Amino acid sequence: MKIELNGEAREGVATITEAVAAVTDARRGIAVALNGEVVPRSEWDRPLADGDAVEVLTATQGG
Amino acid sequence: MEPLKIADKTFTSRLILGTGGAANHARLAEAITASGTELVTVALRRVDPSASGSLLDVIERCGVDLLPNTAGCFTAEQAVRTARLAREAFGTNWIKLEVIGDEDTLLPDPVELLEAAETLVADGFTVLPYTSDDPVLARRLEDVGCAAVMPLAAPIGTGLGIRNPHNMALICEHASVPVICDAGIGTASDAAQAMELGCAGVLLATAVTRAADPALMAAAMRDAVNAGRAARLAGRIPKRHLANASSSFEGMADL
Numbered sequence A: 001m002k003i004e005l006n007g008e009a010r011e012g013v014a015t016i017t018e019a020v021a022a023v024t025d026a027r028r029g030i031a032v033a034l035n036g037e038v039v040p041r042s043e044w045d046r047p048l049a050d051g052d053a054v055e056v057l058t059a060t061q062g063g
Numbered sequence B: 001m002e003p004l005k006i007a008d009k010t011f012t013s014r015l016i017l018g019t020g021g022a023a024n025h026a027r028l029a030e031a032i033t034a035s036g037t038e039l040v041t042v043a044l045r046r047v048d049p050s051a052s053g054s055l056l057d058v059i060e061r062c063g064v065d066l067l068p069n070t071a072g073c074f075t076a077e078q079a080v081r082t083a084r085l086a087r088e089a090f091g092t093n094w095i096k097l098e099v100i101g102d103e104d105t106l107l108p109d110p111v112e113l114l115e116a117a118e119t120l121v122a123d124g125f126t127v128l129p130y131t132s133d134d135p136v137l138a139r140r141l142e143d144v145g146c147a148a149v150m151p152l153a154a155p156i157g158t159g160l161g162i163r164n165p166h167n168m169a170l171i172c173e174h175a176s177v178p179v180i181c182d183a184g185i186g187t188a189s190d191a192a193q194a195m196e197l198g199c200a201g202v203l204l205a206t207a208v209t210r211a212a213d214p215a216l217m218a219a220a221m222r223d224a225v226n227a228g229r230a231a232r233l234a235g236r237i238p239k240r241h242l243a244n245a246s247s248s249f250e251g252m253a254d255l
Helices: A015-022 B025-035 B054-060 B076-090 B110-122 B135-143 B163-176 B188-196 B214-234
Strands: A002-005 A008-011 A031-034 A037-039 A052-063 B004-006 B010-011 B015-018 B039-046 B067-069 B094-097 B126-131 B180-182 B201-204
Touching: A002 A015, A002 B010, A015 A031, A015 A052, A037 B076, A052 B067, A052 B076, B015 B025, B025 B054, B025 B214, B039 B054, B039 B076, B039 B135, B067 B076, B067 B094, B076 B094, B076 B110, B094 B110, B110 B126, B110 B135, B126 B135, B135 B163, B188 B201, B188 B214, B201 B214
Parallel strands: A002 A052, B015 B039, B015 B201, B039 B067, B094 B126, B180 B201
Antiparallel strands: A002 A008, A031 A037, A031 A052, A052 B039, B004 B010
C-alpha cells in the first residue's frame, strides 16, 4: 500500500498513528489531515487506504 | 490603564506579537519577554523532522497564550480547514483568520475572508480576521460575529506604517469590537499612531523579529503602544493653522 505523507510517497504505513510516528516524536501540538479533512486524535488508529494523502502539521513561526 | 478584552479573555498588554521572521528560538523568547505581550501568533505547517527545539515549548516558557493563524491560505475552504486543524493541534478555538488574495501584496481577499469568517463563527471559533483597511468590510466582519477586526496598516512585512490613517480612524470610530492594527508597522511611532487613532491594540511581527536588535525593538513597541494609548485617552489638542502662544503677552516689559 502506498500513501502520501507530507507530500512524499511512503509505503508500510498502516494507520495515522504510524504516519505521525514516522515524522515526529512530538505528541502535543500536532494535527493530522487525511485527504484534506481533520482527523481527531481519537480516530488516529483507523486504517489508511491506498492513495491516501496524510498531512502531519505543527506550529511554526508565523505572523 | 484598563485591560484589553477580546471575547472571553482579558489582556493587560495591548501588543500582540507575531513569531514569524525570528532568527532562532532564543532571540524570539527574548523579544516576547521584552515586548510584554500575552498573546503570540503561530502558523501551522508540516512537521519538520530535522527541526531542533519546539516553538510550543518556547511559548510555554514565556507564559503567553497562543493565537494560531491561517497564513498562506488563498480560499475560504483552505482557511476553514486550517483553522479546524489548528483547533485540533493546540486546543484553542481562537484563530487569526487570513485569506490572501494576491501573492505580491499579500492583501486580503475580502470575499473569501467574509465567507470563511461566517463559517468559522458558526463552528464556534473566536475569529480575529486580518482585513484590509476598509470600514465597510470591517463592519461586515463584525456583523457576522468576529470577536475583533484587524485592519492592516500596510501590506505584510513592508514596514510602511499606516497608509490610510483616515480609514483606520473611521474603522475605530464605528466598531463595537476591538480594532487591532495588524501588519505593516515599521517602527515604534507607527504603533503609537495606531493607538492614537483609536485602535485597541497592535499586532506586529517583522518590525520586531527582523530588527537589528529584536529585543530592543520589542521594548520600544511595548512603550509605543502604551504611550499611544495614553495619548488617545488624554485627548490631544486640536491642530491649529497659526501659532498660539503658551506664554502670555500680558505683563510684558516695555523694553
